[in-house]
Amino acid sequence: ERNSKYYNYTLSVNGKAQKHGADYSKDYLTDVLANMSLDFLQYKSSYQPFFMMVSTPAPHSPWTAAPQYQDSFNDTRAPRDPNFNVHGKDKHWLIRQAKTPMTNSSVEFLDDAFRKRWRTLLSVDDLVERVVKRLEVRGELDNTYIFFTSDNGYHTGQFSLPLDKRQLYEFDIKVPLMVRGPNIKPNQTSQMLVANVDLGPTILDIAGYNVNKTQMDGMSFLPVMEGKLNSSSWRTDILVEYEGEGSNVSDPACPLLGPGVTECFPDCVCEDSYNNTYACVRTVAPSVNLQYCEFDDNEVFVEVYNVTADPYQLTNIAKTIDQEVLERMNHRLMMLQSCSGQSCRTPGVYDTRYKFDPRQMFTGHSWRLSRLRQTMK
Numbered sequence: 351e352r353n354s355k356y357y358n359y360t361l362s363v364n365g366k367a368q369k370h371g372a373d374y375s376k377d378y379l380t381d382v383l384a385n386m387s388l389d390f391l392q393y394k395s396s397y398q399p400f401f402m403m404v405s406t407p408a409p410h411s412p413w414t415a416a417p418q419y420q421d422s423f424n425d426t427r428a429p430r431d432p433n434f435n436v437h438g439k440d441k442h443w444l445i446r447q448a449k450t451p452m453t454n455s456s457v458e459f460l461d462d463a464f465r466k467r468w469r470t471l472l473s474v475d476d477l478v479e480r481v482v483k484r485l486e487v488r489g490e491l492d493n494t495y496i497f498f499t500s501d502n503g504y505h506t507g508q509f510s511l512p513l514d515k516r517q518l519y520e521f522d523i524k525v526p527l528m529v530r531g532p533n534i535k536p537n538q539t540s541q542m543l544v545a546n547v548d549l550g551p552t553i554l555d556i557a558g559y560n561v562n563k564t565q566m567d568g569m570s571f572l573p574v575m576e577g578k579l580n581s582s583s584w585r586t587d588i589l590v591e592y593e594g595e596g597s598n599v600s601d602p603a604c605p606l607l608g609p610g611v612t613e614c615f616p617d618c619v620c621e622d623s624y625n626n627t628y629a630c631v632r633t634v635a636p637s638v639n640l641q642y643c644e645f646d647d648n649e650v651f652v653e654v655y656n657v658t659a660d661p662y663q664l665t666n667i668a669k670t671i672d673q674e675v676l677e678r679m680n681h682r683l684m685m686l687q688s689c690s691g692q693s694c695r696t697p698g699v700y701d702t703r704y705k706f707d708p709r710q711m712f713t714g715h716s717w718r719l720s721r722l723r724q725t726m727k
């Protein structure tokens with residue numbers, strides 16, 4: 351019933367079921383994946399190009415650490431950033447239902463989760479080290495690209511939400527991304543915007559395939575890593591989307607809550623609902639660092655953050671920002687929600703090549719505009 355386990359699971363190995371129990375030296379999933387990866391590297395044919403993807407459930411719940419790491423990070427707790435335990439009063443309804451201040455038991459729970467997550471990552475650290483060393487021993491390290499990334503961010507206490515990953519804020523949408531490989535200078539950091547949709551095109555590009563021949567929405571960031579591109583020739587915005595999940599029956603542990611919500615723990619604070627459905631334009635241009643989001647909920651709620659002035663997203667400026675900026679961002683959102691392939695790579699709102707065409711205002715798929723159209727009928 352859980353989608354992540356560390357013991358007592360079944361793997362499909364080339365279509366054959368492989369059952370695992372709960373003996374650390376044989377079954378701890380992160381280590382099993384490490385051993386299988388080393389075997390793959392050892393027994394693949396030498397000198398042929400290869401692709402290997404290793405996905406550990408760690409640090410997903412239930413956060414089961416390896417025995418030797420169970421006491422690590424005893425003094426670590428979740429960061430107390432300026433948005434920790436702060437009531438998001440100007441935010442969408444799911445944030446407004448959170449309880450501020452959180453109870454002490456909620457804070458203890460989230461600090462404990464934070465520590466446990468770090469403990470599970472120590473085994474991931476071991477996996478990475480063993481894979482890199484194996485490549486080195488085989489003489490393949492200098493000719494191999496290694497990407498290290500994740501599929502979502504995480505919050506622990508921000509805006510009084512105990513813990514989850516389903517919000518539009520920086521803490522949930524930013525993921526680590528580290529790459530090493532041929533022609534990539536070590537220890538450099540790029541501020542250019544890349545997203546998970548770019549991983550496929552980048553890997554195809556490395557393999558020598560012309561990405562223009564695909565219908566993929568993303569872009570290869572290989573030239574960015576090789577220092578062949580600067581920000582004036584790279585995108586200035588990306589689309590962020592999420593479709594909320596919610597149970598259609600009330601949570602028996604939280605009888606006061608109606609149906610439509612889910613992940614209501616601890617303290618019956620819900621982390622998701624079917625109407626936690628949003629789409630955002632995240633803009634990072636030389637002069638602007640902005641986020642614009644629309645919700646598909648009864649309030650057609652809008653959130654806007656000036657991330658330059660407000661990196662912790664404490665103040666929603668949707669009601670005070672220049673109306674023209676709102677219209678442009680809404681226009682761009684519609685475009686990014688309906689684009690495909692090459693049309694996703696047109697200039698963003700803060701790109702000097704951007705053209706605002708008000709006649710296009712009513713051709714897209716924005717929820718806000720589809721409702722506006724309904725009310726105008």
Ligand SMILES: *[C@@H]1O[C@H](CO)[C@@H](O)[C@H](O)[C@H]1NC(C)=O
Binds near residue numbers: 357371372
């Ligand atoms: C694994 O399954 C065994 C047998 O059902 C059970 O005793 C044990 O507690 C389980 N361990 C974990 C970590 O799930």
Ligand SMILES: *[C@@H]1O[C@H](CO)[C@@H](O)[C@H](O)[C@H]1NC(C)=O
Binds near residue numbers: 374377378382385
């Ligand atoms: C992984 O391989 C090492 C070295 O061969 C071995 O000691 C360890 O028990 C293995 N771990 C698992 C979970 O299979």
Ligand SMILES: *[C@@H]1O[C@H](CO)[C@@H](O)[C@H](O)[C@H]1NC(C)=O
Binds near residue numbers: 421422
């Ligand atoms: C860490 O905490 C656990 C549980 O409270 C305890 O058993 C362990 O001894 C502690 N370890 C260290 C190194 O302090």
Ligand SMILES: *[C@@H]1O[C@H](CO)[C@@H](O)[C@H](O)[C@H]1NC(C)=O
Binds near residue numbers: 454
């Ligand atoms: C909650 O924790 C705070 C800070 O640690 C403490 O001052 C307060 O007394 C605690 N409240 C309860 C009800 O335990």
Ligand SMILES: *[C@@H]1O[C@H](CO)[C@@H](O)[C@H](O)[C@H]1NC(C)=O
Binds near residue numbers: 537
């Ligand atoms: C990498 O960059 C950081 C920050 O710029 C610097 O502190 C560190 O010494 C650098 N490390 C190496 C190995 O160059």
Ligand SMILES: *[C@@H]1O[C@H](CO)[C@@H](O)[C@H](O)[C@H]1NC(C)=O
Binds near residue numbers: 560
């Ligand atoms: C892909 O298309 C872009 C834009 O049309 C063009 O600038 C680029 O040269 C093309 N790349 C290849 C490898 O054909």
Ligand SMILES: *[C@@H]1O[C@H](CO)[C@@H](O)[C@H](O)[C@H]1NC(C)=O
Binds near residue numbers: 582583
């Ligand atoms: C960016 O690159 C273009 C050509 O590739 C160059 O003309 C321009 O001066 C560069 N801009 C910066 C800020 O380096």
Ligand SMILES: *[C@@H]1O[C@H](CO)[C@@H](O)[C@H](O)[C@H]1NC(C)=O
Binds near residue numbers: 599
């Ligand atoms: C809830 O959804 C499930 C799956 O779609 C359906 O089988 C069930 O009848 C629904 N229950 C209610 C109370 O609507």
Ligand SMILES: *[C@@H]1O[C@H](CO)[C@@H](O)[C@H](O)[C@H]1NC(C)=O
Binds near residue numbers: 608611623648
């Ligand atoms: C979202 O859905 C929940 C659960 O059905 C409901 O209580 C809430 O009023 C809705 N909020 C908005 C803004 O649509």
Ligand SMILES: *[C@@H]1O[C@H](CO)[C@@H](O)[C@H](O)[C@H]1NC(C)=O
Binds near residue numbers: 656
């Ligand atoms: C964002 O904040 C910065 C720094 O305070 C300011 O210069 C800029 O004009 C603001 N941008 C918008 C769009 O409000």
